[in-house]
Amino acid sequence: RKEVEQDPGPFNVPEGATVAFNCTYSNSASQSFFWYRQDCRKEPKLLMSVYSSGNEDGRFTAQLNRASQYISLLIRDSKLSDSATYLCVVNNWGTGRRALTFGSGTRLQVQP
Amino acid sequence: DAGVTQSPTHLIKTRGQHVTLRCSPISGHKSVSWYQQVLGQGPQFIFQYYEKEERGRGNFPDRFSARQFPNYSSELNVNALLLGDSALYLCASSSQGQETQYFGPGTRLLVL
Numbered sequence: 001r002k003e004v005e006q007d008p009g010p011f012n013v014p015e016g017a018t019v020a021f022n023c024t025y026s027n028s029a030s031q032s033f034f035w036y037r038q039d040c041r042k043e044p045k046l047l048m049s050v051y052s053s054g055n056e057d058g059r060f061t062a063q064l065n066r067a068s069q070y071i072s073l074l075i076r077d078s079k080l081s082d083s084a085t086y087l088c089v090v091n092n093w094g095t096g097r098r099a100l101t102f103g104s105g106t107r108l109q110v111q112p
Numbered sequence: 113d114a115g116v117t118q119s120p121t122h123l124i125k126t127r128g129q130h131v132t133l134r135c136s137p138i139s140g141h142k143s144v145s146w147y148q149q150v151l152g153q154g155p156q157f158i159f160q161y162y163e164k165e166e167r168g169r170g171n172f173p174d175r176f177s178a179r180q181f182p183n184y185s186s187e188l189n190v191n192a193l194l195l196g197d198s199a200l201y202l203c204a205s206s207s208q209g210q211e212t213q214y215f216g217p218g219t220r221l222l223v224l
Binding site: 004008045054102 | 118145147152153154155156157160168170202204211212213214215217219
């Protein structure tokens with residue numbers, strides 16, 4: 001079983017739609033969680049951190065459910081520019097290393 | 113300020129050769145991590161260095177090695193290249209005590 005699992009998609013949605021991605025992680029001791037965005041042939045860029053209390057940044061909302069070990073990302077009012085791959089990322093502090101464990105990504109295609 | 117820089121941007125090698133990839137972190141960042149991303153997958157952790165010392169190593173063979181210099185730049189070396197080493201190699205830097213990792217544009221390696 002992969003440490004971080006995501007539905008690869010693609011999710012094809014019209015502009016203005018609301019879309020949600022989920023991600024599950026296997027290590028219950030995981031401490032930190034993130035969503036990164038990666039455009040085609042580019043490097044990953046931090047979209048937002050994910051906290052147990054949930055957090056929102058404009059059209060983006062992230063939630064963490066520690067009991068069920070899943071993380072979600074909600075995008076409201078989708079824009080064409082939101083088309084990208086969204087990577088769910090977990091950081092395990094057990095060994096003190098600042099290494100990120102990535103899911104394989106969920107591809108979003110927003111259509112006009 | 114400049115972000116993370118990597119060189120070269122693209123590289124073509126043949127099986128059995130070795131390769132050296134370079135990374136300069138964001139000014140003031142002392143930690144550098146290396147990741148391998150093959151097509152269709154999320155980045156996989158290879159190494160982390162902090163203050164010139166190895167702090168973590170992923171599940172990669174001994175053909176992969178790295179080092180960090182006094183100016184905190186880093187090199188990733190891969191010996192005896194295999195076709196399966198073809199990937200995007202990403203370098204990420206982070207500041208002491210902070211989790212957020214910032215990625216460079218990557219080096220795209222093709223092994224023929």
